[in-house]
Amino acid sequence: MGIDGTLLVLGASRDQIFMIDTARALGLRVVAIDMDPKSEGFAHADESAVVSTRDVPAILDLVDDLRLRGHRLVGVTTMGSDIPDVIAELCAALGLPGPSRETARIATDKTRMKIRFRERGIPIPWFEEIDRVERLREIVAERGLPLVVKPIDRSGSRGVFLLEAGCDLEALFARSLAFSRVGRCLVEEYLPGPQISTETILSGGVGITPGFADRNYELLERFRPQFMENGGWVPSSVTPAQRRQVEDLVVRASLALGVTDGVTKGDVVWTPDGPRMIEMAARLSGGDFCESLVPLGTGINYVETAIRIAIGEQPDLGALVPTRNRCVANRYFFADPGRLVRIEGVDAIRGEPWLVKLVVRYGAGDVIPPTTSHAERAGVFVVVGDDRAEVQARIDRVYQSVRFVVE
Numbered sequence: 535m536g537i538d539g540t541l542l543v544l545g546a547s548r549d550q551i552f553m554i555d556t557a558r559a560l561g562l563r564v565v566a567i568d569m570d571p572k573s574e575g576f577a578h579a580d581e582s583a584v585v586s587t588r589d590v591p592a593i594l595d596l597v598d599d600l601r602l603r604g605h606r607l608v609g610v611t612t613m614g615s616d617i618p619d620v621i622a623e624l625c626a627a628l629g630l631p632g633p634s635r636e637t638a639r640i641a642t643d644k645t646r647m648k649i650r651f652r653e654r655g656i657p658i659p660w661f662e663e664i665d666r667v668e669r670l671r672e673i674v675a676e677r678g679l680p681l682v683v684k685p686i687d688r689s690g691s692r693g694v695f696l697l698e699a700g701c702d703l704e705a706l707f708a709r710s711l712a713f714s715r716v717g718r719c720l721v722e723e724y725l726p727g728p729q730i731s732t733e734t735i736l737s738g739g740v741g742i743t744p745g746f747a748d749r750n751y752e753l754l755e756r757f758r759p760q761f762m763e764n765g766g767w768v769p770s771s772v773t774p775a776q777r778r779q780v781e782d783l784v785v786r787a788s789l790a791l792g793v794t795d796g797v798t799k800g801d802v803v804w805t806p807d808g809p810r811m812i813e814m815a816a817r818l819s820g821g822d823f824c825e826s827l828v829p830l831g832t833g834i835n836y837v838e839t840a841i842r843i844a845i846g847e848q849p850d851l852g853a854l855v856p857t858r859n860r861c862v863a864n865r866y867f868f869a870d871p872g873r874l875v876r877i878e879g880v881d882a883i884r885g886e887p888w889l890v891k892l893v894v895r896y897g898a899g900d901v902i903p904p905t906t907s908h909a910e911r912a913g914v915f916v917v918v919g920d921d922r923a924e925v926q927a928r929i930d931r932v933y934q935s936v937r938f939v940v941e
């Protein structure tokens with residue numbers, strides 16, 4: 535028997551389609567909203583509306599209308615969109631389960647988050663919020679380089695820069711600051727070491743972390759001084775003991791943010807001193823992590839669990855155990871800026887059974903902007919195989935085959 539009721543999903547882009555489909559498979563009626571009338575997710579939902587996912591009054595009006603038409607709203611949620619503040623506001627107004635306003639405030643302000651983590655003994659890099667380049671110069675004189683500068687209120691690597699010897703501190707600080715909606719930046723100690731993405735599901739203060747991927751940064755040189763990962767790996771190559779340490783850390787970090795029933799997405803670095811948190815978001819990832827890497831690699835669909843929590847059910851976390859162990863990777867396409875003439879080589883590989891997904895964002899004639907964040911990515915693909923060597927060979931084949939011809 536399916537679940538009765540209506541779930542409101544904020545966002546109807548590709549990032550939310552997996553959630554819309556999963557909710558409908560559970561029996562829920564799904565209403566999806568997005569400000570883009572051409573959103574692909576609309577066709578997946580039972581009903582849709584062209585409303586901004588940040589416009590709380592308009593969404594509350596929509597909910598009134600839904601209720602008048604007989605909908606029984608049981609939850610409001612999203613994935614891939616960093617709007618816990620909106621979700622918290624709506625859930626509070628509608629009496630639905632969701633992140634608290636306090637959680638949302640901390641999770642969307644990297645300074646508040648680091649202060650909270652420091653208070654709770656969560657290992658993090660040294661940090662300071664700065665408002666002028668003179669202070670940055672003093673810090674560089676005191677602490678040396680490398681350092682990292684980032685806006686406190688953005689995501690997707692927007693405005694996150696590595697400060698290295700010889701760099702133009704003033705220019706990078708100004709660029710980073712320009713990305714901040716509130717005009718605030720953080721400077722941080724640079725943490726060396728492999729980076730891990732996690733997704734934790736919490737219910738009644740108990741957390742488990744079925745999402746666990748190694749992040750791939752081989753394009754660091756190409757995008758320097760920007761941090762741009764180009765995909766991830768499941769399973770991670772950390773040892774079981776290391777994995778337990780990271781899992782313990784991200785559950786403690788989730789509770790420090792006040793998330794006892796919900797989801798969190800962690801950015802962790804395995805430093806020479808053990809794992810440390812870069813940040814944690816109070817939401818599920820978009821893209822491929824929870825919708826492809828983890829389900830294909832482990833058989834676990836925790837988006838379903840996240841939906842159950844968002845409608846106030848108490849899920850059985852013990853059921854979130856892997857049913858298979860396959861190697862999966864996703865990789866991004868980044869194209870040079872310019873007008874796209876054509877994309878070559880897609881048909882040649884499209885039918886390969888190991889290529890689970892290949893999506894390009896641009897079509898012929900589109901003007902591709904310079905890549906300054908993940909928002910400008912040209913596409914993504916997902917590859918499966920028996921082990922990393924096999925998957926890597928397949929990744930190489932895709933990258934060799936697909937070419938974005940730009941003028």
Ligand SMILES: Nc1ncnc2c1ncn2[C@@H]1O[C@H](COP(=O)(O)OP(=O)(O)O)[C@@H](O)[C@H]1O
Pocket residue numbers: 659682684688689690691692694722723724725726729761801803812813
């Ligand atoms: N202190 C740091 N040490 C090492 N790498 C960092 C640090 N801060 C950020 N990064 C790199 O930059 C990426 C983006 O920074 P992050 O703080 O996670 O901001 P965003 O909200 O844009 O994801 C991280 O995933 C990581 O690869």
Ligand SMILES: [Mg+2]
Pocket residue numbers: 690691801813
């Ligand atoms: Mg991050």
